[in-house]
């Protein structure tokens with residue numbers, strides 16, 4: 001059994017709001033983390049048409065999307081999907097639940113048809129981009145849509161996601177997504193109230209880092225369900241009694257089924273109404289009935305019970321007549337008409353509204369959420385007249401009653417805040433709400449979590465606008481699975497285990513080298529490095545110089561024929577005094593290479609120190625070496641051993657097994673051990689320690705070392721180190737002190 005081991009780090013995740021930011025409509029969000037991209041929903045805005053109704057797709061390179069998850073079939077969440085799949089560079093995988101896909105297909109067929117008719121009659125020309133896609137586009141994209149069940153988890157390239165019931169409409173899902181230690185929950189539209197056919201949304205048993213939650217109703221409180229049902233049936237009943245007609249504009253499917261269940265039951269109980277027809281004007285009604293029957297297992301207990309007890313489809317209504325077109329009905333007498341679209345922008349519901357609105361006996365009842373900018377929203381202000389759709393110059397008087405009884409299955413403040421409490425995320429992004437309710441919800445949540453401000457549990461709430469990007473920080477927990485031999489011999493308590501960390505996508509596995517091939521197909525190669533340098537110094541001096549630089553060195557062999565020691569447990573140095581050669585050996589690796597570089601630099605520079613050679617050869621006591629060293633200053637110029645070109649050679653120019661010809665002590669005379677050369681040595685030592693982080697200033701004035709946000713400047717005039725970080729300054733001063741010791745003999749007076 002693999003075990004897990006964890007570590008905490010600060011991580012950043014990007015959230016892009018392409019739609020549904022401070023608005024209800026064209027939902028589309030992108031979560032990007034460590035190069036993986038998840039897109040959530042691809043809707044259209046019901047108040048606009050054509051290209052204008054799309055989310056801001058130009059704001060993100062859709063070719064980078066790995067996975068697109070569609071929460072439910074409503075047009076403001078799904079209707080631009082064929083456009084994304086057929087007319088952009090999107091090449092990711094698309095997922096939705098089984099019922100969502102089944103209904104989506106019919107709905108979008110209808111959407112293509114309705115927008116085409118409307119835009120035709122609007123007299124729009126072809127260049128207006130009124131048509132986002134054709135039936136053909138829709139059909140060819142269908143095959144590429146994959147389906148998933150509630151509670152099933154799918155993994156795509158290290159992105160794991162699970163669908164949970166969201167209430168709202170048949171098949172609506174929340175998605176819990178995990179990638180590389182980041183967990184986020186996207187609610188989509190959701191409801192926390194059991195209604196006639198759907199269960200309430202579930203709370204996943206996981207604490208995500210980030211919650212993306214709808215805010216449609218902001219801080220509003222729903223009227224209790226029973227009261228709403230009573231109001232609906234009362235308004236309808238009294239309208240019919242006074243000889244009027246009722247229009248209920250609804251979205252073709254979903255909430256319509258809930259209204260139908262309420263009315264069918266009410267008619268059952270009221271004999272006086274049974275000869276009054278209820279029309280459900282939807283070309284999709286018949287087709288979707290099958291879907292509602294097939295997925296009865298995804299609905300709540302009461303509807304399942306009804307189904308199993310009576311063996312009848314609860315959606316085969318007794319008092320409701322399905323009609324495909326509004327013009328086929330007799331609307332001279334009282335009747336109830338349930339017709340789409342819900343926003344009254346076009347189609348059957350709009351035709352009937354225009355026809356019925358001058359008669360004060362009639363009533364229009366808004367049962368859904370009315371989006372800003374649509375006729376549905378405008379009607380709620382009870383205008384005296386409305387513009388005719390086919391001729392905006394013509395106004396139609398509005399005398400019919402306007403009522404609003406909401407059956408929109410979105411959470412109210414109490415339900416939403418309770419859910420948010422339970423989810424317990426520290427970063428909350430509000431979407432799917434008009435500016436005001438969304439802003440009010442943000443304030444309410446902030447004051448709800450005020451007590452956590454400036455603590456570890458501080459809750460941040462965001463209400464991004466369309467086109468904006470959020471950079472969110474969270475505490476990432478890295479979990480690595482311990483596999484193979486390591487897992488069988490884990491320490492009892494919480495001791496550390498060490499091994500080789502192998503990453504595939506976001507999965508981290510910790511293994512022993514021996515298990516590499518079996519578990520990862522990788523092989524391990526150890527690169528042993530070896531360099532031989534000329535080194536004409538005695539062992540005592542070499543030892544002293546290394547202890548000056550590294551503090552401690554471990555003597556391995558100290559006999560007359562061989563002298564070798566180890567630096568920082570990784571680099572082994574062997575000195576052959578008779579040959580004047582030093583061999584440096586280490587395993588190739590970032591850290592070990594750096595230590596080896598320093599060792600090479602020391603050997604090169606100590607070889608170039610004129611005095612060291614002669615004097616130190618007499619010394620065996622470490623305590624006396626310092627004296628020897630200062631004596632060296634007095635040595636004459638011709639004691640210099642190293643050629644000019646060797647002095648300026650950079651450490652990394654030495655190849656392995658370089659043997660330099662022995663330099664004849666008397667034949668090679670350097671002109672001078674100038675301060676310049678001395679400074680070059682210091683630069684070389686600093687470079688060996690800090691690599692490319694060390695940069696020399698022009699004219700040998702000094703150098704800079706930049707590590708992270710800290711920058712240190714070294715002035716070669718006085719060897720002062722200017723640095724805000726005491727730690728870094730201390731480290732550099734220590735190295736400088738030792739370097740100066742090493743090159744001190746070079747200063748000539």
Ligand SMILES: [Zn+2]
Nearest residue numbers: 072074168189
């Ligand atoms: Zn919805």
